[in-house]
Amino acid sequence: MEGQTKRLYRSRTERKIAGVCGGLGEYFGVDPTLIRLLFVLGLIFVGGTLLAYIILMIVIPEETL
Numbered sequence: 823m824e825g826q827t828k829r830l831y832r833s834r835t836e837r838k839i840a841g842v843c844g845g846l847g848e849y850f851g852v853d854p855t856l857i858r859l860l861f862v863l864g865l866i867f868v869g870g871t872l873l874a875y876i877i878l879m880i881v882i883p884e885e886t887l
Contacts, residue, residue, distance in 0.1 A: 831885035840879040 828849065836844025836854045843861060847854030864871035 830882055832879070832882050834885045834887065840875075841884065842875055842878045842882060845882060845885065846878075 830849045831845050832841035833844030833848055833854070834841060836847065838844075838858065843857040844854040846857045850857075861871045861875060864874075
């Protein structure tokens with residue numbers, strides 16, 4: 823995979839709402855469920871992750887087939 827850069831996309835296969843957590847999980851090489859859990863915990867304890875999720879949903883392009 824020489825010369826290829828890793829790109830962040832919203833996942834079409836690992837999606838529950840918009841594919842943001844699935845895309846982040848694929849990009850960082852972790853289980854998307856862990857990313858989803860972190861978003862929910864952040865929403866409960868910090869409160870800013872909903873806004874972050876909406877911004878990521880708008881900014882990150884959807885994966886092309």
